[in-house]
Amino acid sequence: MRGSRAVALLVATMVAGVAAAAGPRSPYDIAFDDAMARYHLPGLAVGVIEDGRVVWTRTAGETVAGSGKPVTSRTLFKIASNSKAMTTALLARLVAAGKLRWDDPVTRHLPQFRMHDDWVTRNIEVQDLLVHNSGLREGAGDLMLWPEPNAFTRADILAGLAWLVPQHSFRSRYAYDNLLYVVAGEVAAAAGGAPYEDLVRREVFEPLGLARCRVGSWRSAEVDDVAQPHMRKDGRNVVINADAAIVPAITSAAAGGIRCSLGDMLAWARNWLAPDARQLAWLSAERRRELWTAHTPMPISGRRRDWDRTHAYAYGLGWRLADVDGTWTVSHTGTLSGMYSLLMLLPDRHAGFVVLINGDGDAARTMLGEVLLKHFTAPAERATIAGYAARVAAEPVTRGQAAPDVSVREPVAVDELRTRLGIWRDPWFGEAALCEEAGRVRFRAAKSPLLSGIVMRSLGRTLVAWDDVRVDAEAWIDLPADADEGMLKLAKVDPRADFSFDFEDLAFRRVRDCD
Structure with missing residues (x-):
């Protein structure tokens, strides 16, 4: 035992000596450590590029909390909507090959494609699928994609x-959309003569050497280093939506279904910041400029004006374009339940960074991304995680944004809703049962099994309390007085809930009695 203590003391002394010789921590290390500690992240992977070279990488935490399996630069993360830029790169490759044009009508490649308005159906072009100008409500139809798992197919979309009624005129304004990226993936499949997943592997992953990126169905064992998504529960990180032995193909792949490692994402970033001759042969400078050309102006928030002094903000083809402190940036984020990503490029400086998180990382991504960005655009500010967190905490809550307190609730009596029980149908979402089960009224969506819960009364209204904690946006349920004539409608209880819970686009009509 005395010998073991002596060895341990020697090792500790050596480590301390190495740390002292290394000098003070870099700004990247400080920001990384602060984000991990403040936001209790299960895992984090970050890489920085300067002058076209990867100059710093760091990983910490675990792929599964408590497993002891460390996050590494090879660990696969869901990159979520950062998949969109890979989809547009695939389409650009098909444009370069003469298999489609950006201004092709979508119906040229998908004759069955229909929008709510016939004129829009005839005139919407391939590039319109990619720039969030369709006129649909933000996140319209996303309940066909999430929460997962569900039974919706691309044909269903x-x-x-x-049936999705537009909220605005076609091409009049920006509203983020995922479904049309799924359509874009089907356009690529039709023009390229192969499934979307096969095309991405062939046209993007293989030529760029993104060897660990995965899309479609694959076996977990063949990778054996995969970050699982987590949520915070009772002060702990808990895995949600864990992968099975065979990871299934998902409907949303073109919009947000790709997984890559930190090493892959840094290689992807360098391809845009400092392409070599081989990469320019893969995609020419002309095609690259098309992807980074502004199409749809985006609203500039007060925070962005205050923090970044942004004057121009727009969406290109799968990329967000903005000036930050006088520096041009090209970026995107990715958000899925329990997974967050950020890719930020500063093309004029051949610089950028990647952030990958496998937990509740919204705030962590925002603060860490801002601190890393300021290192390039405003180094004199000496930005810190704590400083930006304090600025967020000081922001006033706008009237109408605060979530109502619905903690006091009770199940609605079956007899109270007896005349309105039955099977209800929405034309795009399908059937949902509002039926008695074990003395309670329950709502069950036929094609989205996680959307199942008890109907409760709170604040004089009825809401659905979902059974599964992964569904973190409860819904008001408004029932008609006459079940045979009126419509059943849903709406988010918390107006700040993720827009993908597009309950407001649902309009159910009763079709039959409970089975």
Whole structure:
């Protein structure tokens, strides 16, 4: 035992000596450590590029909390909506090959494609699928994609789009959309003569050497280093939506279904910041400029004006374009339940960074991304995680944004809703049962099994309390007085809930009695 203590003391002394010789921590290390500690992240991977070279990488935490399996530069993360830029790169490759044009009508490649308005159906072009100007509500139809797992197919999406009523005029304004990226993936498949997943592997992953990126169905064992998504519960990080032995193909792949490692994402970033001759042969400078050309102006928030002094903000083809402190940036984020990503490029400086998180990382991504960005655009500010967190905490809550307190609730009596029980149908979402089960009224969506819960009363209204904690946006349920004539409608209880819970686009009509 005395010998073991002596060895341990020697090792500790050596480590301390190495740390002292290394000098003070870099700004990147400080920001990384602060983000991990403040936000209790299960895992984090970050890489920085300067002058076209990867100059710093760091990983910490675990792929599964408590497993002891460390996050590394090879660990796969869901990159979520950072998949969109890979989809547009695939389409650019098909444009370069003469297999489609950006201004092709979508119906040229998908004759079955329909929007709610016939004129829009005839005139919407391939590039319109990619720039969030369709006129649909933000996140319209996303309940066909999430929460996962569900039974919606790409054919369901193509059939359902015609029933989604636009909120604005076509091409009049920006509203983020995922379904049309799924359509874009089907356009690529039709033009490229192969499934979207095969095309991405062939046209993007393989030529760029993104060897660990995965899309479609694959076996977990063949990778054996995969970050699982987590949520915070009772002060701990808990895995949600864990992968099975065979990871299934998902409907949303073109919009947000790709997984890559930190090493892959840094290689992807360098391809845009400092392409070599081989990469320019893969995609020419002309095609690259097309992807980074502004199409749809985006609203500039007060925070962005205050923090970044942004004057121009727009969406290109799968990329967000903005000036930050006088520096041009090209970026995107990715958000899925329990997974967050950020890719930020500063093309004029051949610089950028990647952030990958496998937990509740919204705030962590925002603060860490801002601190890393300021290192390039405003180093004199000496930005810190704590400083930006304090600025967020000081922001006033706008009236109408605060979530109502619905903690006091009770189940609605079955007899109170007896005349309105039955099977209800929405034309794009399908059937949902509002039926008695074990003395309670329950709502069950036929194609989205996680959307199941007890109907409760709170604040004089009825809401659905979902059974599964992964569904973190409860819904008001408004029932008609006459079940045979009126519509059943849903709406988010918390107006700040993720826009992908597009309950407001649902309009159910009763079709039959409970089974």
